Amino acid sequence: MEEKSERIRYVSLAIILVLTALAGILSDGPATSFGDFLTIQSSGARLIQDFTAIGIGGAMVNAALVGLLGLGVVYFSSVTLAGPTIAGIFTILGFGFFGKTPLNCIPIMAGVWASARFAGKTMGSYSLIALFGTALGPLVTYIMFEIGLPLPFSIPLGILGGFVAGAILPAVAGSMLQLHQGYNLYNIGFTCGFLGLFASSALRAADSMEDTSIVWNTTSHGTLVFLIPAISAALCFLGAISPPVGAKRLYLDIRKLQTLSGRLPTDYFDAVDSGAPWFNMGLLGFCSALFIAVVGAPFNGPVLGGILTVIGFGAFGKSLRNCWPVVLG
Incomplete structure (x- = not known):
């Protein structure tokens, strides 16, 4: 299995x-x-x-x-x-x-x-x-x-x-x-x-260090705007079917993940037997994209990089409960 x-x-x-x-x-x-x-x-x-x-x-x-x-x-x-x-x-x-x-x-x-x-x-x-x-x-x-x-x-x-x-x-x-x-x-x-x-x-x-310059794309291209929601939706779907444990069990496992501290090492795939870690990753992706849209930041490379990192650690320590107090602060 x-x-x-x-x-x-x-x-x-x-x-x-x-x-x-x-x-x-x-x-x-x-x-x-x-x-x-x-x-x-x-x-x-x-x-x-x-x-x-x-x-x-x-x-x-x-x-x-x-x-x-x-x-x-x-x-x-x-x-x-x-x-x-x-x-x-x-x-x-x-x-x-x-x-x-x-x-x-x-x-x-x-x-x-x-x-x-x-x-x-x-x-x-x-x-x-x-x-x-x-x-x-x-x-x-x-x-x-x-x-x-x-x-x-x-x-x-x-x-x-x-x-x-x-x-x-x-x-x-x-x-x-x-x-x-x-x-x-x-x-x-x-x-x-x-x-x-x-x-x-x-x-x-060695006198070989040049000053760095910042390159920041201020334009939100349509493909980049929809990339995070698309990946997040795929992760939520994967969480719902892998393995298919039923809505109630999935919901309880998602709630369980929210109660964990996330301190290293906290592997969410070891904590539950359902697809709740995938779903948690998807939820973090949706909420992160919503936050960027609300504050009016562009969906550019660094922003996407930050969101994808948050999504990834949704399987290894991050949850809505322990992330959003920091974000709101």
């Missing part, structure tokens, strides 16, 4: 990711979408660089491929696709709209894999670090294309920098967890920020 449920999760996420890419291609056309996708690979990726300003189709293809890359890492790591890994996949999907690309993620993931081999552990035990560690992707892009060296030198240097960053992440992440005792759901992101400070200082000391 558990194996069947996990297979459904893989297929469902793969369909969502593929349809996201197809929606982007239909929005701008194949030639424009893939041209913009290639442009994104060499474009600046530091905060805040909104890939939707380059092209809607290219940004959606890039985000979907980053998500599929994460799904592939989980699959080939032979780790359970549940709350933590689903949160990781949705997070990198979201950041594929403003900072992460397949090109800047792969070296970091390879470094984490090498660290696992060196430590004599399986990649499965480090899979979350491989997913969330891609937060350092902009460092790879910066070294490759913005440091000012000729490309034959800068591209291998960027790959090496990402590999080294990924290799040391597991050791540093364990220490960072002790600082906040699990009350920060983004432990690997917290760790990447810590390492990013050192990388920034080193680049600045």
